[in-house]
Amino acid sequence: MHIDQFTDAILNCRFCFMCRHLSGIGNVTFTEADTPRVRASMIYGVTQGTMQLDNEDFIATLYRNDLSGACRRNCVKHFDEIGLTLAARADIVEAGHAPAAVQAIAKELAATAKWTAKGEGDVLYFEDLYTKEAATVAAAFAKIMKKAKVSYITVTGGCIGKGLKTLGYLKEAQDAAKKFAAFVKKTGAKTVVVSNPAAYDALVNDYPAMGVKFPAKVMHTSEYILSLKLKYKKAGDVYYLESDFLRNYNDLPFPHDLLKALGAVNKPFGTNDEESYSCGEGAVVLPKIDATLVEKLAAYIAERADNPKTDKIVTASPYTKLMLKKYTKLNVVTLEELAASLL
Amino acid sequence: MLVSPKSYMYEMIRSELTDIVGDEYVCNCDADAFGHSIDYYWIPEMWHDRGMETPKPDFIVHPATTQEVSKIVKLANHYKIPVIPWGGGSGSQGGALPVYGGIIVDMKRMNKLIKIDKESLTVTCQTGIIAKHLEWRCNKEGFSTMHLPASISCATIGGFLAHRGTGVLSTKYGKIEDMVMSLEVVTPTGEIIRTLPVPRHASGPDLTMLFMGSEGTLGIITEVTLKIHPQPEAREFRAYIFKDFHTAMSAGAELMRSRLQPCAVRLYDETETITHVRKVFGMELDKGAYLVFGFDGRKDIVACQMKYAREIMEDKYKGKDLGSKGGDLWWENKYKFFYPGFMFHLPQAFGTLDTVATFDKIENVYWGMKKVVTENFPQARFIGHFSHWYEWGCMLYARFIFEGEDVPKDPREATALYNKVWNLAIRAAIDNGGVINEHHGVGLKLGHLMKDLYGPAMPVLEGIKKQLDPNNIMNPGKLGFEGA
Ligand SMILES: Cc1cc2nc3c(=O)[nH]c(=O)nc-3n(C[C@H](O)[C@H](O)[C@H](O)COP(=O)(O)OP(=O)(O)OC[C@H]3O[C@@H](n4cnc5c(N)ncnc54)[C@H](O)[C@@H]3O)c2cc1C
Ligand code: SF4
Numbered sequence: 001m002h003i004d005q006f007t008d009a010i011l012n013c014r015f016c017f018m019c020r021h022l023s024g025i026g027n028v029t030f031t032e033a034d035t036p037r038v039r040a041s042m043i044y045g046v047t048q049g050t051m052q053l054d055n056e057d058f059i060a061t062l063y064r065n066d067l068s069g070a071c072r073r074n075c076v077k078h079f080d081e082i083g084l085t086l087a088a089r090a091d092i093v094e095a096g097h098a099p100a101a102v103q104a105i106a107k108e109l110a111a112t113a114k115w116t117a118k119g120e121g122d123v124l125y126f127e128d129l130y131t132k133e134a135a136t137v138a139a140a141f142a143k144i145m146k147k148a149k150v151s152y153i154t155v156t157g158g159c160i161g162k163g164l165k166t167l168g169y170l171k172e173a174q175d176a177a178k179k180f181a182a183f184v185k186k187t188g189a190k191t192v193v194v195s196n197p198a199a200y201d202a203l204v205n206d207y208p209a210m211g212v213k214f215p216a217k218v219m220h221t222s223e224y225i226l227s228l229k230l231k232y233k234k235a236g237d238v239y240y241l242e243s244d245f246l247r248n249y250n251d252l253p254f255p256h257d258l259l260k261a262l263g264a265v266n267k268p269f270g271t272n273d274e275e276s277y278s279c280g281e282g283a284v285v286l287p288k289i290d291a292t293l294v295e296k297l298a299a300y301i302a303e304r305a306d307n308p309k310t311d312k313i314v315t316a317s318p319y320t321k322l323m324l325k326k327y328t329k330l331n332v333v334t335l336e337e338l339a340a341s342l343l
Numbered sequence: 344m345l346v347s348p349k350s351y352m353y354e355m356i357r358s359e360l361t362d363i364v365g366d367e368y369v370c371n372c373d374a375d376a377f378g379h380s381i382d383y384y385w386i387p388e389m390w391h392d393r394g395m396e397t398p399k400p401d402f403i404v405h406p407a408t409t410q411e412v413s414k415i416v417k418l419a420n421h422y423k424i425p426v427i428p429w430g431g432g433s434g435s436q437g438g439a440l441p442v443y444g445g446i447i448v449d450m451k452r453m454n455k456l457i458k459i460d461k462e463s464l465t466v467t468c469q470t471g472i473i474a475k476h477l478e479w480r481c482n483k484e485g486f487s488t489m490h491l492p493a494s495i496s497c498a499t500i501g502g503f504l505a506h507r508g509t510g511v512l513s514t515k516y517g518k519i520e521d522m523v524m525s526l527e528v529v530t531p532t533g534e535i536i537r538t539l540p541v542p543r544h545a546s547g548p549d550l551t552m553l554f555m556g557s558e559g560t561l562g563i564i565t566e567v568t569l570k571i572h573p574q575p576e577a578r579e580f581r582a583y584i585f586k587d588f589h590t591a592m593s594a595g596a597e598l599m600r601s602r603l604q605p606c607a608v609r610l611y612d613e614t615e616t617i618t619h620v621r622k623v624f625g626m627e628l629d630k631g632a633y634l635v636f637g638f639d640g641r642k643d644i645v646a647c648q649m650k651y652a653r654e655i656m657e658d659k660y661k662g663k664d665l666g667s668k669g670g671d672l673w674w675e676n677k678y679k680f681f682y683p684g685f686m687f688h689l690p691q692a693f694g695t696l697d698t699v700a701t702f703d704k705i706e707n708v709y710w711g712m713k714k715v716v717t718e719n720f721p722q723a724r725f726i727g728h729f730s731h732w733y734e735w736g737c738m739l740y741a742r743f744i745f746e747g748e749d750v751p752k753d754p755r756e757a758t759a760l761y762n763k764v765w766n767l768a769i770r771a772a773i774d775n776g777g778v779i780n781e782h783h784g785v786g787l788k789l790g791h792l793m794k795d796l797y798g799p800a801m802p803v804l805e806g807i808k809k810q811l812d813p814n815n816i817m818n819p820g821k822l823g824f825e826g827a
Contacts, residue, residue: 016683030452041381041391056373076685271480
């Protein structure tokens, strides 16, 4: 079983309470089950026969996980509670126990695994589904590229494997990844730039782990925009919401470096810098699994804003922007949008 | 549970509960019931580790208001169903376990901060708030509760009130009972009462203190007003290694008798210094006992107190000075001790023999416990540190540890061994003038020793319980009270 690769996390998390304050879903559902402790404990129960892999509640709990990585980051030994949930999901899928709703999402995602390309150049900008939905993000990137006088290819399309992998569909994820790698290869691009942190994590971490060779260098837009060394007006006060993938999964310094380059004074959002304020970015497809949870996560964030009506909130994640726009009245822009507005 | 989950009566009760708190907040799903069947008590953890079923609640409800709590308790009285308050489940004594089934009242939805009073320096909140979340909220306004326990991130304020919990700054700011101004409580019959608004008065006995430490057996604490403090201008630590634990204890006791006002003092015996402090700090330390203390407040006053404290440590007791760096390391790593990798964990069998005594007795308590543990169980390790210090004495955080083959695989044998250690060690503590618990509470684990501890005073406690809870629905079988 996939969970067998996470014995460390199972044995250490199963009776550990230390990161429960960062359990994003637990903090909005108030349930014990939505904590790394109980998830690991139940998975241990699966290994002992006191919890069944096909138990509906067990499965629902695992699919509710927002996978923010905040707990793993907080953990002194960084036990991989995220990897454990993903492994359990893969075991559930392989044993044929995926709920009908999850199967439907996976099917829908797999069907989106196709892309179109336009433009030319060495740089390829990948506009995934969330980035496309938040249309102004790609437009902001275009404005920056125009200013920098860089021509580039835009690739637009669907799942490159991340959503499928997150749901536990490893084979399908690998197929989508291979297809995407082949598509990019054909474009001849040397550098792939992505706005969506989930896509960044997929290309940088998931692809090598799945044995898929990616033909180009991968950069998050924050890193790429920085490298252009453009001149900006000063951004002033902003509240930057960390991305799960960029901070908790990859510890990337570039969003903060870019904010600095934009002359932004980054004010601390909420009460702390440990919780995830991403609306479930790490779970990639949480709105499809349970939109009410996303709504609750968004409300949790909105409650923590100093001045919800006026604060300028910045995110690296088109997903987070979309969800906050949908469920709150917060004034949110992405890093690309902020940079473009200061040119 | 009095009715089977398969019966329509069960569904009738569920309907009444959903009528009170809403559909979404009543559950008996397997995952959450499972989550509420194990707290931080070693026995249920071991039971689960051995692949055994742990007792589950019949319902888990998440009320949002005091009125909802009151209605739940009234309903439980009507049907005579046990009600078990649950905060974070991080209690180490099994206090929140639904050993007789019943309704778990999970308090975490009651997490509202009601008011920060910047004039009186108090905060009023619902008790289901996780202590860290409350601390963060206070920090944002420039204050601190100064309640900084190792379980700050997982335990609720209600849990601390119910167990008389304590944090690392207890020496100056007190235990949670010293921080409380007043409480709102839902009594076992469902009445909503408030204790007097200030903690110092002469209007009869102190009702607030009746509920502090009552572990959910005398009602559900729903709201609290706590003192808060401005963040200090300075907080400085200093650490020493003493040649042995006795010398370090003498130095620590003298520091307390000097009436300087340290915010924290902690002393590790020779074994724990080697096995734990060294590991957590990741640095070599001389042989001996590690003692750390700190002061906080105005910079000049901190400096002045530190000067006198150093004289005690260095001139009189000849401690080896590890400097402020040796002290800061402890402060920075104070929670690290409790993360897996540094904390004891199954498959080890371990227990925290938490005891408190006056300075004239505390060393005897330590040696008394150590003797019975090591003589009766030569295979066990015994370590201890002294973590909460007062003008009159301190708390001993002693631990026994069994490893590998010495931990029986059979869950019943493991339970028997575990309880035997506890019984012997705790009775040794009581015989030497110790009180069996300082901040973890009694719960299920130590309930049977309450009669040893209280002697003829136990019926007074039992009388209070009977008077307040005639149907014995509130957390039966805990704190030495009758089971369901
Ligand atoms: C890693 C770790 C470190 C720890 N360090 C410390 C420490 O430094 N200091 C310390 O004091 N403790 C410590 N503990 C023990 C534990 O955190 C405390 O006992 C804490 O008070 C439990 O709070 P909880 O919310 O988790 O309560 P629970 O475990 O859920 O419940 C504990 C008891 O309180 C009752 N209860 C809960 N809420 C209420 C309420 N609102 N009204 C009435 N009764 C209620 C329950 O019925 C139960 O009897 C530690 C625990 C862990 C896991
Ligand atoms: S991730 Fe670390 S802190 Fe969180 S439950 Fe697991 S072991 Fe504990």
